[in-house]
Amino acid sequence: MPAQFRPTPEQQAIVDAAGSGDNLKIKAYAGAGKTSTLRLVAHRLAPQRGTYLAFNREIAEHARRGFPDNVVARTVHSLAYAATPSALTSRVSLPAEPPHELAGRYGLSSVEVPSVTGKALELTPFDLGRMVADGLGRFCRSASPVPEPAHIPVDDKINTGAAEWLRGGLLPSGAPTARCRRAVRVPARL
Known part of the structure; x- marks a missing residue:
């Protein structure tokens, strides 16, 4: 002073x-x-x-x-x-991949799913890519050691059974890497 x-x-x-x-x-x-x-x-x-x-x-x-x-x-x-452990901090600042590129890389194509009212809703490759990207983001910001179905966001308008099917089909899977990249397991029906 x-x-x-x-x-x-x-x-x-x-x-x-x-x-x-x-x-x-x-x-x-x-x-x-x-x-x-x-x-x-x-x-x-x-x-x-x-x-x-x-x-x-x-x-x-x-x-x-x-x-x-x-x-x-x-x-x-x-x-x-x-x-914060480095295993978590390294996941926070990863570059984002645009949803349409992610969908193209994993061969995601349009799919129709039932809404809560029973009406069919079409999800485009962009929509599916966005769900995967958002799910990866949620996983990367979480303390979870592996991706979980709950990380995949599904619009509330989609029927509960279809939402579970989407979460399971779009769930990132495979061995963890330092870049938080995973292969995407897509059901045959997608």
């Missing part, structure tokens, strides 16, 4: 309380000087290490420049991401 900065009596009380080593909770409104107070605490407690958690990268970057070296400034998201 700059030499000319003088803490308010409230800030000084917080710095003194932090020095005791007890747990401390401070509530203050926006602009009340919370970050300045935390900088005072960080200097007081040096060389003890601390972490400043921010809600966005810009605030974390600003904090990195203002806190002493014993404090690490990071976002809440980066802390959570760092604690």
Whole structure:
């Protein structure tokens, strides 16, 4: 902190309380000087290490420049991401394949399925490719070790039996890879 900065009596009380080593909770409104107070605490407690958690990268970057070296400034998201196993984090940022290309790659063709009202609905290769892509996305964002039928989204207008048939037929299968790519098992009727 700059030499000319003088803490308010409230800030000084917080710095003194932090020095005791007890747990401390401070509530203050926006602009009340919370970050300045935390900088005072960080200097007081040096060389003890601390972490400043921010809600966005810009605030974390600003904090990195203002806190002493014993404090690490990071976002809440980066802390959570760092604690997540790499098997899950590697699945989150995969490039998407357009549904029509996915359908073409797996030879998916149009199929008619019954609706909940009994009327036939046509699902195009694009629709089926979108279901597979969305299902892969759901799987990749889940903690499941393998794809499951529930990952495949099916419109509520589709008959329950047909929905189960679609989920089973479009379920990604095969050995997991680092890129979360799977072969698609398609029933003979699709």
